[in-house]
Amino acid sequence: MPKLKINNIELEVAPGTSIIQAAEQLGIEIPRFCYHDKLSVPANCRMCLVEVKGGPPKPQASCALACADNMEVFTDSEMVHKARKGVMEFLLINHPLDCPICDQGGECDLQDQAVAYGFDRSRYFEPKRAVKDKDLGPLIETNMTRCIQCTRCVRFASEIAGVDDLGLLNRGEDVEIGTYISKAVESELSGNLADVCPVGALLNKPYSFTARPWELRKTESIDVMDAVGSNIRIDARGNEVMRVLPRLNEAVNEEWIADKTRYAYDGLKFQRLDRPYVRDTSGRLRECTWEEAFIYAAGKLKSLQGGQIAALAGDLVDVESTYALRDLLRSLGSNMMDCRTDGAQIDTQNPASWRFNTTIAGLEEADAIILVGTNPRVEAPIINARIRKTWLAKRVPVYVIGEQIDLNYPYKYLGAGADTLETLDIKAEKPALILGMGALMGENGAAVLAMARAKAVVKDGWNGFNLLHTAAGRMGALMAGFVPPQGQFSMNGIKAWYMHGVDNPVVYDHMVGKDDFVIYQGHHGDVGAARADVIFPGTAYTEKSALYVNTEGRVQMARAAVTPLGLAKEDWRIIRAFSEVMNAPLPYNTLSDLRARLAREIPAFGAIGAITPVAWSDFGKPGAVKGVRFASPVKNYYQTDPISRASVTMATCVEAFAQKQRIAAG
């Protein structure tokens, strides 16, 4: 363990720690452009120079120099200042002075550091260079003249995103970031390029010229576009969400977010349900008041027996409202409720069966990864990035059962479905088996689940059985007990449906009868609203404080960044108010009452940010499955839910993607 002094403060660090990391442990910030703690170290920007006694008498790049015994490091000496000022002057030679029209202004590393180390006038009178902008697709705006060649984007693309599309071309004054010939970056993580860029060369395209960072109200929240539960920051101005950024959480998303998480927010501005509707006698939806909608819906439900009412929970629902709906339905005398609207045969009786037990961070310990009926690249790009990270670190073998998919790391293809899973025999100490929704759909789902359980390695200190959910609301609903008795949903005799954010067309096509009464509660006019007889306008994830549970079973709290639109109300509040009209008032009047009761009944919901362990036991229904092929349910990454379907940005991505497919097809 090397012992050294930084600015005369003694510390001991782990072997291999660089000086920049050691300084960070002491809270000393060393300026940097090219260094990024999740990427490799090229040491090419030279901004992090420090003085090291006991070494050559010249400034040293602190990002690339490992701590050694008896080093004396100075991060603030005269030599350091002089060196950094020199570096800054060189960087600014070709950097345009366009901060007033640059979107990075106000949150720019170069701008901030130029305040500290910049010279107050220029000694350079030659013309500045100009670099042609690149087309990196619909999500990333480029202003390559502003580039300072830190190569963070090149390293992000090849190391994290796994697409070797970017490179540093030419040399000397002509050096520039380029793509091979001319080519968009094909990654579900491309939005992060704008985050890693320390200057305004790569920017968030949809956000271009819409706001300044200091005008934005920042709210820490949770994403619902997939079941990863990425930690996000929602930046809003007035009552409009302006952008979504990642928030550091090493256990979940590190500091990346997927493109849908970052860019689908503009879907919150279109197709919104901002007032209640009832379907009048002519069959058209008519705007109405909450009273009218409630009384109309209650009148219908009161004319039915409890057993004739069913409720379903969709993909984006929060825990509180699902829990309240469960209570409401029970008090109406029905227990026919389900959250598995995609037909996945999840075993509702056993919590261990529907979790990502290895945990996302735990994947890094795996010595083999088996993907069964899942395409993590489109179902959960952040988990895919974690698999890639593990592969990159130790070349962990990855096996695929299901479709032959395009992953950004090499894998061994084993077979198409259940027959291969049955004969699966992987010799490994800590294999992680990741089972996708695609394997559990259809009538053989429960048998596949039992088979996967038998193949998963579970032992002291390791649980290799993982279910990868695709819906953000699913885990919370399962944990809140929003499931039918014995896990068997029966549509026999159902005359009325309470659809809580259900927008899966299959449900409406195959489960809901022509004359059934449908209450739809949700925030977008999508499939569900089109079939509804009454619409209760609810709130999207940016508009409410609510709990979500990610695929690991991690309970996380989203916070309201903006207020609900029009007459829309928070979802739990709608159900609480409706229960009053149904003469079955729920026993909580505030969100804190509800959460307190929820945590009393299911203690896991009291532990925000944590995963509550569950017991491992039998699940699934053993049975023979022959010839079943697995396919991922996500065919179009960019449009999977009402929000992303309403998003213009996502539609542009689909167009760009489809164009690529057309070119590939010839």
Place this chain on the structure above:
Amino acid sequence: MKPRIAPPELQPASFTFTDTAKVADILSRYPADRKQSAVMPLLDLVMRQMAGEVKEGGGWIPEAAMEEIARICEMPRIKVFEVATFYSMYILAPIGKYHIQCCTTTPCWLRGSSDIVKACEEAAGCHVGETSSDKMFTISEVECLGACVNAPMVQINDEYYEDLTPARMQEIMAALRAGKEVPKGPQIKRVSSMSAAGPTTLTEEAKKAGVA
């Protein structure tokens, strides 16, 4: 000089190495799991092969060849492209049969390299950075090639031509155009980098070696 990349209409659709033995030889110099080390000699091999294949002009590296190298070396195409654009000796667009690289760094410049460049331009009928209309010559200006003792000098394809005068430069180009042999190295009576006025020390040894 920024590498000029050939426009799509000049790019051949595919490229295959004809000298597969040479490719295997190059690959054998590096460990099997470090195949990308072979990228530089392979890029060079492409230029030499293309020199024999093109109807007129000299060898250059088409995109199809970079893709082939990426495949052989098991590396991303962009990484081959990075290497190819970094080094000035990799030519990425059609070029004259003789690539004249005139050194114009200080020692050569003091010894009259500007006149050499001018002589080249006159003889070729094109400017620096351009190719002559008969596709025989491409002239470029380069930094020090490390033959300052014999300044001024140029490099033509693989060979150095030193101790030049504008007149001698034009003679060389005329000979090359006519397909005649031109002696390489110093163009005056001088052996290698020895003093132009003959040996001043070790005169006896020089006589014995037959160089004085």
